[in-house]
Amino acid sequence: MKSIWQSIFLFVALSTFSLTVSADEYFGRFLDQLKGAFIADAEPRPQFKIEQDFRFEDPNGLLWLTPSGTHVDGASIPQFFWSIIGGPFEGAYINASVIHDHYCHTKERTAHDTHRNFYYGMMASNVPEWKADLMHWAVSTFGPSWKLEKRVVMNQNCIATGSNDKICTNVPTIQMVTVSEPSVDLANPEVLALAISKTNAVARTLLTSNGKVLDVSSAGQVNSNLTSIESNAANYRKLFQSPEIVNQTDSLGLLSQANKTSLASIQPWADNKIPSYTEAKVLTHDFAAPKGNGLPFKLDAGSRAVILNNVDLQAIESNSRVMIKLQ
Incomplete structure (x- = not known):
């Protein structure tokens, strides 16, 4: 091979x-x-x-x-x-x-x-549109981020007045400066597990809807278009950067157990129907036990203790060739 x-x-x-x-x-x-x-x-x-x-x-x-x-x-x-x-x-x-x-x-x-x-x-x-939407959402949420900002920079302008003399003045000029923004800490196992669960849910929602629906939040479905993808990604990026992410249970919306390791084998939601947030089960010890069932779930205040039980990080590490810092 x-x-x-x-x-x-x-x-x-x-x-x-x-x-x-x-x-x-x-x-x-x-x-x-x-x-x-x-x-x-x-x-x-x-x-x-x-x-x-x-x-x-x-x-x-x-x-x-x-x-x-x-x-x-x-x-x-x-x-x-x-x-x-x-x-x-x-x-x-x-x-x-x-x-x-x-x-x-x-x-x-x-x-x-x-x-x-x-x-x-x-x-x-x-x-395919659903895959392009997913990858656009993923790099916007978890990829590098920066801004270009105009800054006033003082440059020295010198004029020779004699053989060895010169007069120098500071002249303000406007330059474009790159300002890097904080990244999502995917080396944190809890953050990584939630990122994988969220990405799988978005992938399955896009596939099930043929690219028409991006996400399911606690308020309902989020339609997929360029504006909503970028807005949704910006909101999740801030959430995943927050040290309180595991305590903001409603903010992550619908999540999915990860049971596939290839985009080609991502499966639609059961019965080709996007689950609602209200019908999803809360992640608990009992629900987290059977890994890989691909079931929809949501979080509550007690879910933090079992977040890492719900994703096989070793399998993700093997498939992505990334060393994950397991605690």
Whole structure:
């Protein structure tokens, strides 16, 4: 059996780029065929080296360029998510991942625009809408985040007045400064277990609704569109960054036991029906005992003691090749 890296390399060598996914909506187009090679022994993770400029034109006509010689390693996609999607450089995601990874590294455009362009790239590559929505939500919730802010910087301007003399004045100039924002601590086992449970619930809800419904909160269903995905992700990001996340029981909405480790094998909710928040069972010792049933659940004040019993972190670690700091 070929290794995953051999399979990916073969895909890159044979892949062609797509322009649009439908006649109804235009998501942009890749202007080049992706050419590159994997460096399997790179540390701390394998890398992909771009061998010629790789460009994407988004639906607004803005050009996104990953220059020749760039090394990307998929770090822009949270590694626990690799256990679901199978890796950032597999299948139809690879073109969008290369552009996304580069701009997450350079941060020359905002995180919002970079993550949204990731969605455009996936849709332009014929990724099914529910999967593109899920991955857009995941990188916006758990991926890198930053802002570009205008700052006044004092620069010294000097004028020579003689052979060795000069007059210097401080001149204010406006510069664009990158301001990194806090990340979600996925090294915390409780946070990771909740992130996996939430991601599985979102994945199953999107699949069941064919991309029409994103989430189920305590207030009801949340429809899926670009605005709601970004708003929902921003709210969850703040929640997952909070040290009180495990005590904010209603805020996480509907969760799902994790019983699949591949996006290709994610299953719809039972009977192809999205559960309501009210009908979901509360996570307890009894409910958490049978791992892997894929049942919907919610939290209450007593759920913290059994959160780690509900997710097989060792399996996630094995599938994502990530060392999780188990306590």
